[in-house]
Amino acid sequence: MFGFYFSFSSLCGPRPAFFLRYNRETMVPHLTTALNGPLLELEQRILDAMPRIEYWLRTQWLEHGTPFYASVDLRNAGFKLAPVDTNLFPGGFNNLNAEFLPLCVQATMTAVEKLCPEARNLLLVPENHTRNLFYLRNVARLAQILKLAGLNVRIGSLIPDLAGPTQLDLGDGQTLTVEPLIRLPGGRRIGVAGFDPCAILLNNDLSAGVPDILKGIEQNIMPPLHAGWATRRKSHHFAAYQHVADEFAQLIGIDPWLIDPYFDQCGKIDFQARQGEDCLAEKVGNMLEKIRVKYAEYGIDQPPFVIVKADAGTYGMGIMTVKSPDDVRELNRKQRNKMAVGKEGIEVSEVLIQEGVYTFESINGAVAEPVVYMLDHFVVGGFYRVHTGRGADENLNSPGMHFVPLAFDSACQLPDRGLNPDASPNRFYAYGVIARLAMLAASVELEEIQKEINGQSTPS
């Protein structure tokens, strides 16, 4: 029954006719908690401060160049609305509402004008997946957007043993041709056979490190190599986010905690050798206590929890929900192994301890987590990860997780003060604001990494 309700939403094409028989309202998640007072107030304040917010963001974008694109995972607890992950290599463009394709195209035009106006040929470098149809459809959609923005687009793959141009069947009537990424004659440029791109767009998060073929090339790489997980750390991101959130909270007169999850870190941890466990348990305990104080302040009657996850990486391997310091000490071998191995077999040694934010949005009994998509600094849409088998305190973006994407049904730039603060256009506007704060934090974060790199390479 549930499957039937959502089966349409994974399609990219026009909605099947039966959709029209349903009331749209039933297709938008709603909050399943009575604890929505602070959120309603937050959403009301965001709505009221809209011109001030947009002005402030405009001045921020004058000072900080944005990454090419990003997606931000949000959690809406009714009493708190916060980003929990900012992905600079978004992998779900196929999940966006197809009606907003023109919005994606227009935003891409702006991004290209700013980052590589001279580009005609663009090479898209995806993850090495060949069987993940969902991901491949994302690559196809992204290539379509880039083509509609007026670029010649080819797809250059890092798959080591790719013999030649390979047509992949996307299972929905589409195919996608990926070609082996090569160094072009001269050695300072990369491309695919017969195609010398002006710019490279990475959709590969470089979890396994920066491959040699991407090093020392003269073409413009977007986002820069140091945006990959070989360099990036979530703790840096959330440190930058904290500053952004503080400033924003002051702007609209709220407690920054309402939009900012606590975080901490613990140096190197070896889960299998049980090194660093005491530090982790202690910090988890401290954070749970801080959250408890806040919950008491806001009258929240839920057990606090924290999330322990890799400080580098996106795919959600090695993620733990922890409600007591003992949870960390009492890990069994299987759990230790799971935490020790991140994406692509990389050992997790640095972890982020992050305040857990409940997802109290649900649709037909299933937990829903909003994901907001941005191109340049424009919000171009989003979708809900809807999952029946998960709890409100679990990560919805973890391995083996079969979420059903539910595209946002309206755009994020149509707030309406004539409606309630939690009406769908207003909620989507609030989501777009918080997501842009995370995008701004990512801009600051990348600037800081760049400064560090420059500092290392320039004699002082």
Add this chain to the structure above:
Amino acid sequence: MFGFYFSFSSLCGPRPAFFLRYNRETMVPHLTTALNGPLLELEQRILDAMPRIEYWLRTQWLEHGTPFYASVDLRNAGFKLAPVDTNLFPGGFNNLNAEFLPLCVQATMTAVEKLCPEARNLLLVPENHTRNLFYLRNVARLAQILKLAGLNVRIGSLIPDLAGPTQLDLGDGQTLTVEPLIRLPGGRRIGVAGFDPCAILLNNDLSAGVPDILKGIEQNIMPPLHAGWATRRKSHHFAAYQHVADEFAQLIGIDPWLIDPYFDQCGKIDFQARQGEDCLAEKVGNMLEKIRVKYAEYGIDQPPFVIVKADAGTYGMGIMTVKSPDDVRELNRKQRNKMAVGKEGIEVSEVLIQEGVYTFESINGAVAEPVVYMLDHFVVGGFYRVHTGRGADENLNSPGMHFVPLAFDSACQLPDRGLNPDASPNRFYAYGVIARLAMLAASVELEEIQKEINGQSTPS
């Protein structure tokens, strides 16, 4: 019957349910001429050259700042697709497809970032209409777009005897509050009572000259005062367009005539005193001959015609369709009076002679003329002026003309090479390209006027 088919299209809100019973295809005009060979070839070339076109436009926008907004009237003759008027104070935002509102908001954000990033408060200065509901709904829609882009917006009217804030009923459940435009204390700024705007957006084409209250103020006026018809001349615009069209034609390898109407001018003309008539008749004759040569070249079996209209002004008063030099000499008194009086009673003394371009697009027997809307350099939608009582060789934007607006049903940035060159998304893309050429010409034209103004005010 016809009225019934179109009655929905003037609504801004969601389409009424009965729309869903009709096939969308019947709602898109189609060409009613067999003479569409050259156009299909043109559209095919535009489609094939898309990445080259977008790259070329991107480099043009780096060199030329665009006006805040524009609308371009196109004529599609099947053998020729050309702009016939470029309006820098577009008055039909209410006619655009409401689904593309987010596209308008995003483009406005870009325009504001470029032209007035420091603006929080924006004053919109409309035409002095109080009873033209269609125009007032345009103002309301424009104010809505600006608000959604995050600005505080008030409407400052130039109506001389406006006593105070006045609520106008838009006849569709909406109201619009206009306030008297005033000089603020200090004398160098304008606004409305209690509102000091950072920027002024003109939606008034200044046909009657620049009013004193707009002169010598320190705020940023968009578009600049010299974009008004007190300064602007269509002949300057089409001279700039000719250069743009030539360059573009070379880029994609076509005869520039396919996208560029001939034009000429005749100094001062006094229709009532019959001065300048010989010059006009001669130039009309020459132009008809030039068109005849082109028609022979392309095997076009239609009588050539030219349009004689005011060189300054938008509202279509004093517009003549002329098929022979004698038509100019044989004007009766009524026709002379009509030509002599332009908008707001201004005497027409300078006229533009423009090659007539047939409108061979029609829908259910009615003539349809596409109008493309742009914000910054982004195409944000468009509509057809649909008119049952007019011929394919007549101007559809003239006084007393009750056209029915039919919003473009899809966006202009979704060309699909898998479809025929005249399929709706491809035709809309071609319209968007030609409209952007006209926007580019307007940018160059305004730069030239600015240079002239600077030259006059700076000692050499």
